[in-house]
Amino acid sequence: MKMEDLKLSPEVTRAVKELGFAEMTPIQEKCIPEIRQGKDVVGQSSTGSGKTFAFGLPILEKIEPGKGIQALILTPTRELCVQVTDAISTFGKYTHAKAVSVYGGAGIEPQIHALRRADIVVGTPGRIIDHIRRGTIRFGSVKILVLDEADKMFEMGFIEDVEFIIANVPKERQTMLFSATIPDEIHRLVDKHLKSPVIVKTQVRVAKNLLNQFYYDVNSYEKFSLLVHLLKKSPEGLAIVFCATRREVDVVARNLASQGLRAMAIHGGLSQNRRLDAIDALKNRSVNVLVATDVAARGLDIKNVSHIYNYDVPKTSDEYIHRIGRTARAGMEGDAVTLLAQRDHDNFRAILRDHTIEIQKMEKPELEMVKFDRPQRFSRESRYGGEDRRGYRGGGRFGTRRSSGSSRGRRR
The missing domain is CATH 3.40.50.300 (P-loop containing nucleotide triphosphate hydrolases)
Incomplete structure (x- = not known):
């Protein structure tokens, strides 16, 4: 009409x-x-x-x-x-x-x-x-x-x-x-x-001819290194990285910046000025990576987003579709990439129950493991950005083994 x-x-x-x-x-x-x-x-x-x-x-x-x-x-x-x-x-x-x-x-x-x-x-x-x-x-x-x-x-x-x-x-x-x-x-x-x-x-339409959907199945401690690898492969792109919590947004954004990437965080815990600064920085391209929670990103009108990264997997297919719908707009191609670790499998299976969603599995590339600094309260997490499946804190050969029943430092 x-x-x-x-x-x-x-x-x-x-x-x-x-x-x-x-x-x-x-x-x-x-x-x-x-x-x-x-x-x-x-x-x-x-x-x-x-x-x-x-x-x-x-x-x-x-x-x-x-x-x-x-x-x-x-x-x-x-x-x-x-x-x-x-x-x-x-x-x-x-x-x-x-x-x-x-x-x-x-x-x-x-x-x-x-x-x-x-x-x-x-x-x-x-x-x-x-x-x-x-x-x-x-x-x-x-x-x-x-x-x-x-x-x-x-x-x-x-x-x-x-x-x-x-x-x-x-x-x-x-x-x-x-x-x-x-x-x-x-x-x-x-x-x-x-x-x-x-x-x-109104049905949320994903332009399948323009949107490429991929996922990588990796160890938790490899997740951040893979994110850095993928972002550096597309330095000219405009990317949004989705995390589940405000704290995770801050930690991931800070670590991306320490790897030389132009990244900023946005979530509801930031001051109004800092939130507006992040949006303006993305729009004028002084940064090209926005790390965000779903709530903070909802409603933001950011044009020409080339990549969506699900650093934390959303819980429902609706939320997944709303995330990836921020790219492949106005006739432009876009990539939606999900980083899937062991703890994400339940959410991922829930997403795939929507048979309209087709996500291609990609082979993990050879990675250079990069340092991931996390506050002490997250000590259960590997220095490389995730929990070591072997149960070691610190991710190195001299890390301290956790007991299987320990719940200290559990991620929120």
């Missing part, structure tokens, strides 16, 4: 043409007509599907500038908050509607000032609650509520905050919820707060 078929207002049409949008994505084609009719909507789609446009465009059509906060959009992360605000401001720039970002880690006084003129507020739950308790945000005029990346808000422990915020928003409203996955907790949220919602699902 073409954008011109929507018969948008002249102001929005002008901005859309300037952005070069001609065809709607599946999520836009299915959601926009329902939202324009005032229906509650549940949209299941991944990052990069165009969902911000899907809910943002109808919101702009419904807003009357200068009449208070009429739309509230909740996001799990600061980066997604800024990104959604920028997108709405861009394709709504001729409508005079004012979109404002509200998130933690930034000064609250400028936000208080901006909120006085806001028509649309995009915010993270914690900072929105700060403003509610200060009395610096009022939702009496809100007629649209959007919960973006709802599954990640649940994973990050924000559901109670979301419930508190919803209790402060008028009951007579239009509600939209967007989520990459719909676990039971999100179903309960939908049943409680949405009225006869239209369910829209």
